[in-house]
Amino acid sequence: MGASLRDVALRAGVSVKTVSNVVNGYEHVTPTTRSKVEAALKELNYRPNLSARNLRRGKSGIIALALPELDSPYFAELARSVIRAAEERGYTVLIDQTDGRLERERHVLAGIRPQLVDGLIVSPLSVGREELAARTDNTPMVLLGETVFEGPADHVAIDNVAAAGIATEHLVALGRRRIAAIGVQPPDGQGTARLRLQGYLDALSTAGLPVDEDLIQQGATFHRADGIQAVKDLLSLPEPPxxxxxxNDLLALGAIRGAYEIGARVPDDIAIVGIDDIEDGRFSTPTLTTISPDKEQIARLSLEFLQSRIDGDRDAPPREVQADFRLMERESTGGRTAE
Amino acid sequence: MGASLRDVALRAGVSVKTVSNVVNGYEHVTPTTRSKVEAALKELNYRPNLSARNLRRGKSGIIALALPELDSPYFAELARSVIRAAEERGYTVLIDQTDGRLERERHVLAGIRPQLVDGLIVSPLSVGREELAARTDNTPMVLLGETVFEGPADHVAIDNVAAAGIATEHLVALGRRRIAAIGVQPPDGQGTARLRLQGYLDALSTAGLPVDEDLIQQGATFHRADGIQAVKDLLSLPEPPxxxxxxNDLLALGAIRGAYEIGARVPDDIAIVGIDDIEDGRFSTPTLTTISPDKEQIARLSLEFLQSRIDGDRDAPPREVQADFRLMERESTGGRTAE
DNA sequence: CTGAAAGCGCTTACAG
DNA sequence: CTGAAAGCGCTTACAG
Incomplete structure (x- = not known):
């Protein structure tokens, strides 16, 4: 076992309180005492016991980040930003991978590790508004993503309807007239898909383009393989888009691959745009035009909100904030090669 | 504040010990007592305080995973596997991103969060063997990667010399004769690069091919942008490879992109092979031939080693284990399209 | 089967 | 400036 404050105190011939003062950088300690203590600290290779400190202080300096999967590039990039932003405030981050599964998300909300994490950043996929509101654990929480709005907690997300609208308008502006959508889900599916569909439909309507049901068939997931399949189906239509x-970008990268496999040229035969701005899309062939959400801003805002709740502001009404995003024009819609 | 065991005990009219027994699923509690306690637990919405429990038990159920960056696909995929493997054993995972920077790695080794994490899985890039050996913190640790061998801790990695050899041999077997290497670093650089260079040189030697210094110029990092630049430099040589x-795969994906940008065909003009088997390479155009390390096995072994140390086996000599890997033939060396 | 009590290692009023 | 002591919430021998 390691040495405790008490061991150090005994060794240095002072009280535990004094050692604690030195360890915690308390100002008013005489140089003599301080150096005695420091010597003892070093000799015994003292390490504070954080569980004891946390128990006493009533907080841990740990926050949990719950997201569907760490190996999906968007979430990996977001996680990076969250961890960095947390670090700047002295927090470390525990990761929960939910796979977007209801039971796992419930588990997170029910409070795994009660009183061990000071706060929770959750990107839910399956769990609904009601359940979120009914949660009994009262760890401060920030919600990410599009499942829940005006919710029971602070919420940070981009305006997905607007983002999808801008992506679609970009295609319209290029002179495209038969614009398909990949990623549509059943009406009871993910909120993200619903909002992006909305933005797409709005943009078509604004442009005076008809909605062709053949061009908005439903898909299963947001992964590359589905993008491949979907684009192949679309391109084999009597009147292809x-x-x-x-x-999202994974679907778009899949679509690029699918088009290639059946010999369609991107963007000549079919222009492709995604959402997320994951790194792969900056190096794919062709490079991918996409909507880039400001992930660092999302991370920063999440931590700011969490911090304010942790610091006591628990009863303020939930905040709803939109992060910035912008269109990145690249080769898949005719933009030029990255420099 | 939440309710404590004491509050619950008072409410249920039993002792703290009895409540603790119920909470921890201890067998021998009379049904009457149990239900009284359970009612009180529910009424007060009791949550155990994990800091207190950890303090008392002397362990936390938390392990830390320190790696260079979470948004590099290989590490993201590895992190996913580690988190899953940890979960199966009841551990949760804290992430430290070191960016491969010496000071950050030192910080990790010095024991951030002493006695809060039961174990540490570290993938070092900068820190050397001596420092690792001289570490004073005695939290059980497992090393990943190629920086340090026969080290002061259990170590899990693939046989990089062999892996690089097989990748190179594959190119030889295709009839290629001018085989370049991308990712070479200065002699004092990363261990990974050194070992892979070794495997490459061994394979050339076995095949009776000469080593052409022009074909093994040094690069800076293991990221896509460097792959682009390197392949362009190579292809503009008087005698290109x-x-x-x-x-690694990021360099390889960059190389694919770079070849495309200057109009070289892959694999016709230049065949490309990587190491890592990140998901992008299964969907790139062309798809990427690569060496696939068994990431799940690496994760599983890491946890197994860590667990045995945590469980008390601290003085056993460090274990050195090699994980499996295999060659995945894909389009970038002439393999067929993914089905 | 259940209770009273000690103690994990720390921080923090309270004295002096 | 420093000490003695209480207490954070839990688990665990020790009794009974």
């Missing part, structure tokens, strides 16, 4: 708006 | 072994 000349552009496709993919609800 | 007909194949290139990249020390």
């Amino acid at each position: 000349d552009a496709v708006f993919c609800f | 007909d194949a290139v072994f990249c020390f």
Whole structure:
């Protein structure tokens, strides 16, 4: 076992309180005492016991980040930013991978590790508004993503309807007229898909383009393989699309691959745009036009909100904030090669 | 504040010990007592205080995973596996991103969060063998990667010399004769790069091929942008290579992109192989031939080792284990399209 | 089967 | 400036 404050105190011939003062950088300690203590600290290789400190202080300096999967590039990049932002405030981050599964998300909300984490950042996929509101654990929480709005907690997300609208408008502006959507889900599916579909439909309507049901068939997930399949289906239609708006970058990268496999040229035969701005899309062939959400801002705001709740502001009404995003024009819609 | 065991005991009219027994699923509690306690637990919405429990038990159920960066696909995929493997054993995982920077790695080794984590899995890049050996914190640790061998701790990695050899041999077997390497670093650089270079040189030697210094110029990092630049430099040589072994998949994906940008065909003009088997390479155009390390096995072994140390086996000599890997033939060396 | 009590290692009023 | 002591919430021998 390691040495405790008490061991150090005994060794240095002072009280535990004095050692604690030195360890915690308390100002008013005489140089003599301080150096005695420091010597003892070093000799015994003292390490504070954080569980004891946390118990006493009533907080841990740990926050949990619950997201569907760490190996999906968008979430990996977001996690990076969250961890960095947390670090700047002295927090460390525990990761929970939910796979977007209801039971796992419930588990997170029910409070795994009660009183061990000071706060929780959750990106839910399956769990609904009601359940979120009914949660009994009262660890401060920030919600990410599009499942729940005006919810029972602070919420940070981009305006997905607007983002999808801008992506679609970009295709319209290029002169494309048969614009498909990949990533549509059943009406009871993910909120993200619903909002992005909305933005797509709005943009078509604004442009005076008809909605062709053949061009908005439903898909299963947001992964590459589905993008491949979907684009192949679309391109084998009697009247194939000349552009496709993919609800995320993985689908779009799959679509690029699918088009290649059946010999369609991107963007000549079909222009492709995604959402997320994951790194892969900056190096794919062709490079991917996409909507880039400001992930660092999302991370920063999440931590700011969490911190304010942790610091006591628990009863303020939930905040609803939209993060910035912008269109990145690249080769998949005719933009030029990255420099 | 939440209710404590004491509050619950008072409410249920029993002792703290009895409540603790119920909470911890202790067998021998009379049904009457149990239900009284359970009612009180529910009424007060009791949550155990994990800091207190950890303090008392002397362990936390938390392990830390320290790696260079979470948004590099290989590490993201590895992190996913580690988190899953940890979960199966009841551990949760804290992430430290070191960026491969010496000071950050030192900080990790010095024991951030002493006695809060039961164990540490570290993938070092900068820190050397001596420092690792001289560490004073005695939290059980497992080393990943190629920086340190026969080290002061259990170590899990693939046989990089062999892996690089097989990748290179594959190119030789295709009939390529001018095989370049991308990812080479200065002699004092990363261990990974050194070992992969070794495997490459061994394979050339076995095949009776000469080593051409022009084909093994040094690069800076293991990221896509460097792959682009390197392949362009190589292809503008008076005698360009007909194949290139990249020390990781990001470099290889960059190389694919770079070849495309200057109009070289892959694999016709230049065959490309990487190491890591990140998901992008299964969907890139062309898809990427690579060496696939068994990440789940690496994660599983890491946890197994860590667990045995945590469980008390601290003085056993450090274990050195090699994880499996295999060659995945894909389009970038002429393999067929993914089904 | 259940209770009273000690103690994990720390921080923090309270004295002096 | 420093000490003695209480207490954070839990688990665990020790009794009975």
